[in-house]
Amino acid sequence: MSQTFSKIIPATAPIGVSCIDYVHPWTQSCLNATCGLYLYCIFDSFRVYSTVYLLTLLMKGRVPTKEDIKKTFYGILQSTAFLSGTGMGYSLFLCLLRKVLGNFNILTVSAIPAFLSSVFAILIERPSRRTLLALYVSNVATETLWNMARSRDMVGDIKYGNVAIFSISMAILSFYFKSGLHTNSDDCYSDPMFRVMRFVCGPYEQKGYTSIPDQPNSFHRETEYNRMSSSENSNWQTRKRKNVVLNLANQMLKIYNKFLNKIKSCDRHHACxxxxxxxxxxVEGTGRMFSLGLGLQVALKLVLNLPTIVKSPGTMKNILFRKQNLNLAMFLGFYNGIFRGCLCLLRRIRGTDSSLHAMLAGLIAGTAFVKYPDSTVSLYVLWKVAQITYNLGIEKGIVPNVPGFTEFLYCFSTAVLFHAAILEPTNLRPSYWKFLHSISGGRIACMARDPLDIWGLNTSDSLNTVLTQTKTIPILKNILV
Incomplete structure (x- = not known):
C-alpha cells in the first residue's frame, strides 16, 4: 500500500502528523522529551568518552602527570557536551521545525534537524578532534549512500569493490609516503596515517631516510656468520646435556639461525x-606483520569473548582455532611482503629508486586486502587520502582553502546517517544503529515509523528488520519523560 501512495504523493509532500505522534509518542510534552533525551545522552556520552580518553591515556605507556590528568578530564567533559548536545539539538529542532512549518516533510523528519544540531554541537568539540570525527562519519555516510542507491537499483554489487578502493588509495598514499610530500607541517610524517605507513612498511622506504653504509659482500658476511655459529656450537658442545628436549630445541635453533644467516647474506641491490x-x-617484513596480525586478532577474540570463556572455558579452543583468525594476519603479512618485494624488484629492473615505484607497489600489494575485505578500513583509507590530497592542494595553491569545510562535511554526513536511521535503517551500518540506539536510550527505535510509510520506503518493515538483526529492542530507558 505504501508503494501505491508513493506513486501518488511525491516525496516532497508534507505529512500532517504532530511531533507527539511521531517524535515522542511516549510523552505529550516536547520539553520533557528533549530533556529526557539530553539527560540520558549526558550519562551515556560520559561513559563512552571516559573509556576512550582513559584508554588513550594508558596507551602513552607512562605514569600520567597532573597536567595529563587535568587535560584528560577536561577532554571528557568537552566531548560529552558535544555528543549530548547533538542528541538534545536533534530532538529540539524536530519539534521546533514542526511548530514553525506546521507539518513534516521528508527532509524535516530527520535530515535537517540532524544537520542543525550538528552545526551547534561540532563547535563545542575541540578543533583538533573535528577532522577525525568528520572522517569517521563520512566513512559511514559513504557506505550508507551506496546502500541507499543499491536498494533503489541505481547501482549493483561490484565484486572486489572494497579491494579496488583500498588498492588505489594505498597506491596514492604510498606515493606520498615515498616522495615525502607533507601537509602544512615541517615534519613530513606528522599525519598519523604516515606513522602507520612507517610502522607497516618500515622506515627504509620513506623520503629522506639516510642510506646505510655499503655492507660487506655476501661472501664476507656468510663467512662471518659461519664463524660466529661455529663459536657458539663449540661453546654448546663443551656443556653436558642431559635434557633431550633441550638438545632438540638447541639443534632446531641452530638450523634456524643458519638458515636466517644464509638469507641475510644474499645479494642486496645498490639502490636499496x-x-x-x-x-x-x-621475508622479515612478511613474518613480522603476520605475527602482529595474528596476535591482534587472537587478543581481540579473547577480549570480546571473555564472558563466554569465563562461563565455559572449553569454548576457548573453538574461539582461538578458527580459520577466520588468520585473515588479518594474512592480509598484513602479504601486504608487507608484496610491497617490499615489488620495490626491490623494480629497483633491480630500473637500476634506481623512485617514488613511482611505491605507487605501483602499493597498488599491487593492495590486492592482499582480499583476505580482509572490510569496508570500514577501505573507506577510511579513501577518505584519509582525500583529506591529505586536499591539504596538499591548499599548500600548493591548487585548490582554495574553504573555511569550515571540515565542519560542513561532518554536519552533512551526520544528516545522511540520521536520515537513514529514521527512514531506511536497513541501509545503515549495524554498528552505527547500535550506537544510536545506545546513546538515545532506545528512543531512536521508539519514534513512530507508521506515519512515514506514506513515502513508500517501507520504513516500518525496515525498522523491524534492523531490530531483529541487531538484537535491539524498542524499549525506552527512562530518565525524564
Missing part, C-alpha cells in the same frame, strides 16, 4: 637502503 639482502628484507 634497507640492511641485509632483499630476500631477507621481504
Amino acid at each position: 637502503q634497507h640492511p641485509f639482502s632483499c630476500l631477507y628484507y621481504t
Whole structure:
C-alpha cells in the first residue's frame, strides 16, 4: 500500500502528523522529551568518552602527570557536551521545525534537524578532534549512500569493490609516503596515517631516510656468520646435556639461525637502503606483520569473548582455532611482503629508486586486502587520502582553502546517517544503529515509523528488520519523560 501512495504523493509532500505522534509518542510534552533525551545522552556520552580518553591515556605507556590528568578530564567533559548536545539539538529542532512549518516533510523528519544540531554541537568539540570525527562519519555516510542507491537499483554489487578502493588509495598514499610530500607541517610524517605507513612498511622506504653504509659482500658476511655459529656450537658442545628436549630445541635453533644467516647474506641491490639482502628484507617484513596480525586478532577474540570463556572455558579452543583468525594476519603479512618485494624488484629492473615505484607497489600489494575485505578500513583509507590530497592542494595553491569545510562535511554526513536511521535503517551500518540506539536510550527505535510509510520506503518493515538483526529492542530507558 505504501508503494501505491508513493506513486501518488511525491516525496516532497508534507505529512500532517504532530511531533507527539511521531517524535515522542511516549510523552505529550516536547520539553520533557528533549530533556529526557539530553539527560540520558549526558550519562551515556560520559561513559563512552571516559573509556576512550582513559584508554588513550594508558596507551602513552607512562605514569600520567597532573597536567595529563587535568587535560584528560577536561577532554571528557568537552566531548560529552558535544555528543549530548547533538542528541538534545536533534530532538529540539524536530519539534521546533514542526511548530514553525506546521507539518513534516521528508527532509524535516530527520535530515535537517540532524544537520542543525550538528552545526551547534561540532563547535563545542575541540578543533583538533573535528577532522577525525568528520572522517569517521563520512566513512559511514559513504557506505550508507551506496546502500541507499543499491536498494533503489541505481547501482549493483561490484565484486572486489572494497579491494579496488583500498588498492588505489594505498597506491596514492604510498606515493606520498615515498616522495615525502607533507601537509602544512615541517615534519613530513606528522599525519598519523604516515606513522602507520612507517610502522607497516618500515622506515627504509620513506623520503629522506639516510642510506646505510655499503655492507660487506655476501661472501664476507656468510663467512662471518659461519664463524660466529661455529663459536657458539663449540661453546654448546663443551656443556653436558642431559635434557633431550633441550638438545632438540638447541639443534632446531641452530638450523634456524643458519638458515636466517644464509638469507641475510644474499645479494642486496645498490639502490636499496634497507640492511641485509632483499630476500631477507621481504621475508622479515612478511613474518613480522603476520605475527602482529595474528596476535591482534587472537587478543581481540579473547577480549570480546571473555564472558563466554569465563562461563565455559572449553569454548576457548573453538574461539582461538578458527580459520577466520588468520585473515588479518594474512592480509598484513602479504601486504608487507608484496610491497617490499615489488620495490626491490623494480629497483633491480630500473637500476634506481623512485617514488613511482611505491605507487605501483602499493597498488599491487593492495590486492592482499582480499583476505580482509572490510569496508570500514577501505573507506577510511579513501577518505584519509582525500583529506591529505586536499591539504596538499591548499599548500600548493591548487585548490582554495574553504573555511569550515571540515565542519560542513561532518554536519552533512551526520544528516545522511540520521536520515537513514529514521527512514531506511536497513541501509545503515549495524554498528552505527547500535550506537544510536545506545546513546538515545532506545528512543531512536521508539519514534513512530507508521506515519512515514506514506513515502513508500517501507520504513516500518525496515525498522523491524534492523531490530531483529541487531538484537535491539524498542524499549525506552527512562530518565525524564
